[in-house]
Amino acid sequence: MDIPGSACSDVSAIAREIELSHGGFGFFTPSSTYHRFIPGLQGGKMSSSIPESTITFQEPDEAVRKKIMAAFTGGRPTLAEQKELGGEPDKCPLFLLNLFHMVEDDSELDEIRNRCLSGEMMCGQCKKETAERVLEFLRDFRGKMDAVEHLVSL
Numbered sequence: 001m002d003i004p005g006s007a008c009s010d011v012s013a014i015a016r017e018i019e020l021s022h023g024g025f026g027f028f029t030p031s032s033t034y035h036r037f038i039p040g041l042q043g044g045k046m047s048s049s050i051p052e053s054t055i056t057f058q059e060p061d062e063a064v065r066k067k068i069m070a071a072f073t074g075g076r077p078t079l080a081e082q083k084e085l086g087g088e089p090d091k092c093p094l095f096l097l098n099l100f101h102m103v104e105d106d107s108e109l110d111e112i113r114n115r116c117l118s119g120e121m122m123c124g125q126c127k128k129e130t131a132e133r134v135l136e137f138l139r140d141f142r143g144k145m146d147a148v149e150h151l152v153s154l
């Protein structure tokens with residue numbers, strides 16, 4: 001866009017006015033955006049071509065539970081080491097799954113993190129708790145999908 005004579009600092013405001021006058025949304029331009037990607041359940045890329053890396057909305061409960069129980073974690077190689085050193089929640093896809101999607105309450109997340117870091121909680125227990133949260137989330141979500149299904153026309 002060429003706006004002759006405009007100071008650089010005015011360009012985005014003028015461009016926004018032009019966009020609005022053409023029926024656009026006129027969003028303010030960000031200078032940058034920051035994203036954090038959640039890894040797949042196996043620790044690598046989350047992808048539909050790697051079924052064990054993801055959970056889909058219509059998967060049977062047992063399949064969901066199995067994937068979570070088989071997930072990569074930030075746990076230590078042995079129980080003794082985990083009790084002594086604690087786990088590594090920041091490297092753990094399951095902790096990130098809880099952080100991003102499953103636990104809204106920050107104090108509850110803090111508790112999970114602290115139980116992990118202190119070695120109080122082992123990954124097996126954490127996986128079971130996470131699986132219950134995910135299944136509860138899916139039940140609620142599927143219910144909502146069913147409630148509006150009649151509005152969708154194909």
Ligand code: SF4
Pocket residue numbers: 073074075087088089092093094095116117121122123124126127
């Ligand atoms: S205890 Fe939970 S948060 Fe910690 S490393 Fe194991 S699975 Fe991850």
